Amino acid sequence: LKVNVTEIDIPMAFGPAFEGERVRGADLHVQCGGGKTQCTELVKMAQMNEIEDGKVILEGPDVTDLKEGETFPLGIYVQIAGREFQEDFEPIMERQIHHLVNYIQGIMHIGQRDISWVRISKAAMEKGFSLKHIGVVLHAKFHQDFKKIVDKVQVTLYTKTEDVDKITARARAEYQTRDSRVDSMTDEDVEIFYSCTLCQSFAPNHVCSVSPERTGLCGAYNWMDCRAAFEINPTGPNQPIEKGECIDPKLGQWKGVNEFVQKASRGAVTHYNFYSMVHDPMTTCGCCECIAAMLPSCNGVMTVGRDYPGDTPCGMKFTTLAGVMGGGACSPGFVGHSKHNITQGKFILGDGGLLRMVWMPKMLKEELKDRIDARGAAMGVPDLYDKIADETVGITEEEILPFLQEKGHPALSMEPLIG
Ligand code: SF4
Ligand code: ZN
Structure with missing residues (x-):
């Protein structure tokens, strides 16, 4: 398997080779979601002038502020602008978060939407992992894999409970709207x-x-x-x-x-x-x-x-x-x-x-x-x-x-x- 680190600016190795990798109990540093805390993902379309390409904002403490064994809530909010981008593409981009986060060596991602689960290993922490790297990866890969429809990507990571709850409530309303698009079809x-x-x-x-x-x-x-x-x-x-x-x-x-x-x-x-x-x-x-x-x-x-x-x-x-x-x-x-x-x-x-x-x-x-x-x-x-x-x-x-x-x-x- 090819490991591609050159184009993604993070201190961990990155690529499909790490997709199936597990982070087991003894290797675990901290985690979010998985029924322990809330972990939510949402991709929304933005206007061109509304966002700044490549900007990654971390609202709240980083994993480096946590002690081994701790849990934290997380909201991953991605805004995408593009001349060819449509609201219909949001769920497709959002579903990519699963394998793209898994591509980071030492990070494990399970699930989707408001039932995601992210486990961060001690090895990743030793290499200098920051939650911001999730944003770096999503920005780079969305550009790489979806050139045709993506012009700008901005990522906000929320780790304060009140912010995560807010983005979760909003995300649930979005999921409902998406789900109901097929309600009248048989x-x-x-x-x-x-x-x-x-x-x-x-x-x-x-x-x-x-x-x-x-x-x-x-x-x-x-x-x-x-x-x-x-x-x-x-x-x-x-x-x-x-x-x-x-x-x-x-x-x-x-x-x-x-x-x-x-x-x-x-x-x-x-x-x-x-x-x-x-x-x-x-x-x-x-x-x-x-x-x-x-x-x-x-x-x-x-x-x-x-x-x-x-x-x-x-x-x-x-x-x-x-x-x-x-x-x-x-x-x-x-x-x-x-x-x-x-x-x-x-x-x-x-x-x-x-x-x-x-x-x-x-x-x-x-x-x-x-x-x-x-x-x-x-x-x-x-x-x-x-x-x-x-x-x-x-x-x-x-x-x-x-x-x-x-x-x-x-x-x-x-x-x-x-x-
Ligand atoms: Fe696709 Fe979802 Fe089925 Fe996986 S579980 S193959 S992402 S529809
Ligand atoms: Zn699956």
């Missing part, structure tokens, strides 16, 4: 889906297929975003896929998708279903916002988000699930998906859809309340929200079953999940 409306193979550096056989009603499992790319990414980079990781002949309308399987996936996974994955987690689900990589799992004795499913650290009724915590499922394999009975996907129209529709959902962490449930209400009503169960158990009801199937029975959860009267 999979039947289009002949073209898009692939995403951005994660193959971590999960070599993993191929996300993104349709209007299935955003990428990281939550960062929806159908519109993939279309925009293809426009920017026609030979890049987001390619149009002609759906082709429909093999199974209920489970969501198409000939054109299968052929694409087989090629893009170099034969490792021959086919998968968009709308099922029970039968040959889509492959899962470690970036997923949530992982759904079957709960056979409740005749339903549960899902858990990255930000919930506790035990779940499937017997595994999120981190364990991600460790088992996240390598890019297809794991029947489990599937990685985005938060937004839970309330999209085709979510595991082949298995009964959202009406199968019997358990979610309280935090995730509350975050999606309005959308669960709307989707439940559309599926004929307007009070679905109140029938879904959470950790306050129980964290085992035995604990939540009496609650589901008492509430008359629709999953209990559906056809057997495995049959």
